[in-house]
Amino acid sequence: MKTIELQINGAAHEVSIEADETLLQVLRNRLDLIGTKKGCDSGGCGCCSVQVDGKVVYSCMMYAAGAAGKAITTIEGLGDGGTTLDPLQQAFIDAGAVQCGYCTCGMIMNASELLATTKNPDEDQIRHAIAGNLCRCTGYTKIVDAIKLAATRIAGRAMESPE
Amino acid sequence: MSLIGTSPQRPDAFDKVTGGKGFPVNVKLPGMLHAKLLRSPYPHARILRIDTSAAEKLPGVKAVLVPSEVPKRKYTPVYFVPAAAGSMVQDMLIMSDTVRFAGQPVAAVAATSLRIAEQAIELIEVDYEELPTVFDPEEAMQPGAPQLHEHAANNVAVNPVMGFGDLDKGFAEADHIFEGVYSSHRVHTCYMEPRVCIVDCDRQGNYTVHSSTQHLFGVREKLAYALEIPESKVRVIKAPYIGGGFGGKLDIGYIEPVAALLSRKTGRPVRIEQTRHEDFISTARHPIKVYLKTGVKKDGTFTARHARSILDTGAHATHGAEVINVHGVFGLLMTYRCPNSKWEGYTVYTNNMIGGGYRGYGSPQACFAAESQIDEICEQLKLDPIEFRRKNAWHAGEPHPMVPGVTLDSYAFDECLQSGAERIGWSQRKKADSGSGTKKRGMGFACQPLWVSGCVGFPDIYEHSGAIIKLNVDGTADLAIATMDIGSGQTTTLCQIAAEELGLPMEAVRMVQNSDTTTVPVDAPTHASRATYSAGNAVQAAARTVRERLLKVAGIMLDINPEQLAVANGRVSVKADPKRSLSVAEVVTRAESPFVQHGKNGPAPTTLEEKGTIIGVSSLAPKSNPSPVSVEFVEVEVDTETGQVQVLRVVYAHDLGKLIHRNGAEGQVEGGFQQGMGYALMENLLFDPVSGSCLAGDFLDYKMPTAVEMPRDIQSIFIESNEPSGPFGAKSLSEPCITVPAPAIANAIYNAIGVRIRELPITPEKILAALGKL
Numbered sequence: 001m002k003t004i005e006l007q008i009n010g011a012a013h014e015v016s017i018e019a020d021e022t023l024l025q026v027l028r029n030r031l032d033l034i035g036t037k038k039g040c041d042s043g044g045c046g047c048c049s050v051q052v053d054g055k056v057v058y059s060c061m062m063y064a065a066g067a068a069g070k071a072i073t074t075i076e077g078l079g080d081g082g083t084t085l086d087p088l089q090q091a092f093i094d095a096g097a098v099q100c101g102y103c104t105c106g107m108i109m110n111a112s113e114l115l116a117t118t119k120n121p122d123e124d125q126i127r128h129a130i131a132g133n134l135c136r137c138t139g140y141t142k143i144v145d146a147i148k149l150a151a152t153r154i155a156g157r158a159m160e161s162p163e
Numbered sequence: 164m165s166l167i168g169t170s171p172q173r174p175d176a177f178d179k180v181t182g183g184k185g186f187p188v189n190v191k192l193p194g195m196l197h198a199k200l201l202r203s204p205y206p207h208a209r210i211l212r213i214d215t216s217a218a219e220k221l222p223g224v225k226a227v228l229v230p231s232e233v234p235k236r237k238y239t240p241v242y243f244v245p246a247a248a249g250s251m252v253q254d255m256l257i258m259s260d261t262v263r264f265a266g267q268p269v270a271a272v273a274a275t276s277l278r279i280a281e282q283a284i285e286l287i288e289v290d291y292e293e294l295p296t297v298f299d300p301e302e303a304m305q306p307g308a309p310q311l312h313e314h315a316a317n318n319v320a321v322n323p324v325m326g327f328g329d330l331d332k333g334f335a336e337a338d339h340i341f342e343g344v345y346s347s348h349r350v351h352t353c354y355m356e357p358r359v360c361i362v363d364c365d366r367q368g369n370y371t372v373h374s375s376t377q378h379l380f381g382v383r384e385k386l387a388y389a390l391e392i393p394e395s396k397v398r399v400i401k402a403p404y405i406g407g408g409f410g411g412k413l414d415i416g417y418i419e420p421v422a423a424l425l426s427r428k429t430g431r432p433v434r435i436e437q438t439r440h441e442d443f444i445s446t447a448r449h450p451i452k453v454y455l456k457t458g459v460k461k462d463g464t465f466t467a468r469h470a471r472s473i474l475d476t477g478a479h480a481t482h483g484a485e486v487i488n489v490h491g492v493f494g495l496l497m498t499y500r501c502p503n504s505k506w507e508g509y510t511v512y513t514n515n516m517i518g519g520g521y522r523g524y525g526s527p528q529a530c531f532a533a534e535s536q537i538d539e540i541c542e543q544l545k546l547d548p549i550e551f552r553r554k555n556a557w558h559a560g561e562p563h564p565m566v567p568g569v570t571l572d573s574y575a576f577d578e579c580l581q582s583g584a585e586r587i588g589w590s591q592r593k594k595a596d597s598g599s600g601t602k603k604r605g606m607g608f609a610c611q612p613l614w615v616s617g618c619v620g621f622p623d624i625y626e627h628s629g630a631i632i633k634l635n636v637d638g639t640a641d642l643a644i645a646t647m648d649i650g651s652g653q654t655t656t657l658c659q660i661a662a663e664e665l666g667l668p669m670e671a672v673r674m675v676q677n678s679d680t681t682t683v684p685v686d687a688p689t690h691a692s693r694a695t696y697s698a699g700n701a702v703q704a705a706a707r708t709v710r711e712r713l714l715k716v717a718g719i720m721l722d723i724n725p726e727q728l729a730v731a732n733g734r735v736s737v738k739a740d741p742k743r744s745l746s747v748a749e750v751v752t753r754a755e756s757p758f759v760q761h762g763k764n765g766p767a768p769t770t771l772e773e774k775g776t777i778i779g780v781s782s783l784a785p786k787s788n789p790s791p792v793s794v795e796f797v798e799v800e801v802d803t804e805t806g807q808v809q810v811l812r813v814v815y816a817h818d819l820g821k822l823i824h825r826n827g828a829e830g831q832v833e834g835g836f837q838q839g840m841g842y843a844l845m846e847n848l849l850f851d852p853v854s855g856s857c858l859a860g861d862f863l864d865y866k867m868p869t870a871v872e873m874p875r876d877i878q879s880i881f882i883e884s885n886e887p888s889g890p891f892g893a894k895s896l897s898e899p900c901i902t903v904p905a906p907a908i909a910n911a912i913y914n915a916i917g918v919r920i921r922e923l924p925i926t927p928e929k930i931l932a933a934l935g936k937l
Binding site: 018034035037038039040041042043044045047075076078079085089090092093094096098099100101102103104105108123126127128130131132133134135136137138139140141142143144 | 353357438835869870
């Protein structure tokens with residue numbers, strides 16, 4: 001066991017881990033951040049997507065030790081932690097992009113990176129961005145709709161309050 | 164009606180976008196152990212010796228389980244039938260000393276951590292005597308093939324034969340006879356949440372179970388049966404959410420009984436979560452080979468059909484004993500009118516993995532055969548494929564061809580055909596292979612003319628549902644029901660049905676979380692396209708009882724006959740004088756109040772009739788089994804250089820009786836298409852032909868459609884035929900949308916390039932080979 005410090009959603013967490021524990025295992029099993037889901041544990045489904053320094057990673061494919069000193073964002077870090085949601089979370093609700101919900105958090109974390117780097121992405125950009133996140137319920141139609149809706153709302157807000 | 168057909172927000176959506184706490188995979192109990200199964204590397208073997216001594220010595224190991232310790236009663240793990248159902252085959256043991264597929268559990272370990280459990284199973288020594296194997300069901304049926312089970316001669320587990328009319332006469336009357344062999348492969352449901360369970364056995368032998376399941380009461384019944392204990396000893400907790408099922412969580416796995424036995428040994432809760440690889444070898448749609456022979460008149464009228472279906476059920480019969488019947492009856496025998504028909508089904512044991520339930524339940528395999536062949540007939544006889552189907556179709560008002568005593572009260576096949584054809588622009592369809600260039604486009608369609616809304620009328624299958632609805636003093640309602648929400652929105656639609664019937668806003672009705680088998684009425688599974696219809700009927704019945712009592716109390720309060728009252732938007736009002744009204748909260752508060760209340764004018768007694776919680780309970784089977792209809796048109800583009808097929812446009816037309824939740828219904832159909840397209844073009848759960856081990860045990864090797872491969876344009880037309888026996892006119896939707904894509908795509912590919920592929924999946928290699936380019 002060794003002790004590392006992880007910066008998660010803006011807070012520091014000191015955690016004792018085995019050297020080969022993945023970020024996913026530490027988030028779920030040691031820190032109870034259960035919004036990050038395990039779908040395959042082999043980098044194939046995207047349910048465990050989180051952001052590390054603003055980039056989406058499959059947390060099942062990253063050693064926790066490798067994330068030390070980096071800014072980790074999980075689904076619990078979106079919105080204000082209360083009833084105010086991130087525009088993507090709200091759009092997923094409004095567009096009906098949630099069915100069983102197991103892929104949802106990873107999908108939102110992935111889309112969140114896209115919208116942070118690409119204003120008003122077109123449909124091709126959205127579909128390619130989420131191609132690493134599998135969903136078996138929706139056929140992706142309403143997920144794509146939700147990401148478009150969030151992008152439009154974010155752009156609208158930017159228009160209202162130009163910096 | 165205010166709520167029906169709209170798209171109110173899903174009650175579970177907020178939690179699911181912020182973390183999704185309510186999945187069984189998140190359940191953690193104090194003192195919980197983690198268990199791991201040791202699985203056989205051999206597909207057919209006898210266990211000679213198991214030595215667990217080294218594993219037992221590993222610090223942290225709390226218990227080891229081997230086959231000699233499990234109960235010896237054989238069972239069928241399928242949830243929706245009685246454990247000893249006569250139509251099923253009882254051939255399962257929790258653990259056996261005979262291995263019949265690669266991956267069968269042969270031992271298990273419970274330890275204080277998953278890491279220790281994983282290390283411990285590596286320390287278990289097993290000596291196997293390898294036995295001869297057979298992986299092809301038709302080879303397995305030959306004399307001299309290895310026999311997998313003593314009870315099954317030629318490895319045939321069940322062999323249903325059904326038919327009517329005079330087959331010889333029918334073929335003699337035919338102007339043309341068509342024959343084809345259509346084969347399908349093994350695919351996985353790919354629920355995203357792994358199968359997981361936590362079982363906690365107390366010192367008096369009471370088991371509390373959390374499980375990723377499609378059927379609360381199925382877990383109770385099958386676990387109790389396998390453990391040879393009374394059902395009352397098993398309490399199953401309803402998870403608020405299940406991360407997908409699609410039929411893949413319709414049977415008790417190895418994990419629940421093994422966890423139960425390990426918990427009994429240790430006195431601690433035991434958790435088992437399957438790896439994705441374990442999930443892939445736990446359940447799959449059965450490969451079925453269909454030999455289909457059809458006689459038609461010149462004008463396209465069916466005169467005779469004969470089908471023979473060979474189903475590879477793998478090591479155990481389980482679902483294969485029922486899938487074969489659904490496949491034959493709802494896929495081949497009864498979909499269209501044909502006076503002389505015969506079908507023979509063979510559910511055959513092999514050393515492959517055990518097949519399971521999967522949305523459509525035998526029908527996708529049949530629909531591919533039947534709807535492909537109809538297009539072949541039309542192409543050769545130059546008949547209009549829409550007119551051909553219409554000519555042979557059933558009609559509203561006719562007796563249900565399969566379910567005795569049931570009439571097709573609502574049935575809008577014609578409207579589905581017509582509206583779908585108009586929307587896709589069917590009149591623009593060109594002749595087969597008439598395009599130029601290397602990329603060619605084509606249109607095709609397929610139908611699922613007959614399907615179910617639950618299982619009323621079928622032998623050995625549970626069908627009833629029950630609900631409890633209770634009003635609260637703040638004007639809200641709690642709905643408790645065992646129906647599992649596996650993602651397809653049962654919580655939403657059932658709350659919506661309750662809200663509509665109670666005259667409450669959607670957000671005032673809440674689904675009770677974590678109810679369990681001791682607190683809610685018995686319910687059949689979330690399967691067979693039944694939840695909206697059957698559970699919806701139960702919810703509506705409970706809500707009617709609640710409403711009746713609500714109006715009775717309000718009538719006393721307003722001093723008026725309850726029949727003159729109505730409830731809407733959370734208020735009870737006098738129909739003739741809507742200004743005279745009370746909020747539901749006021750009425751419930753009165754019913755729940757003390758007998759004498761102190762008010763401004765001193766103590767005032769209420770009446771006994773007003774007193775008591777306003778509650779409604781139902782438990783019933785639906786009156787009918789109405790058929791939904793699904794018709795799907797697709798346009799594809801085939802690259803004749805690479806063999807790649809891209810689906811460009813999809814138009815579905817469904818007769819679903821009545822739309823309850825529009826957005827949810829669209830989502831069902833769009834997701835159904837993804838599964839259907841994956842089945843048609845790319846998904847394939849491959850196994851090594853020698854070792855029998857799975858070659859596609861993760862999502863890198865098992866290719867399911869991503870957002871990139873999916874068509875941009877999927878349209879849903881909903882035809883509302885208003886089923887009289889359904890809640891607000893609804894029947895079902897979930898499954899027919901997954902049966903039609905494979906034949907629709909196959910027919911569109913034929914239209915594009917003039918090549919007929921009769922073997923799924925339709926890969927680029929098969930297309931290039933058929934074009935003579937490989």
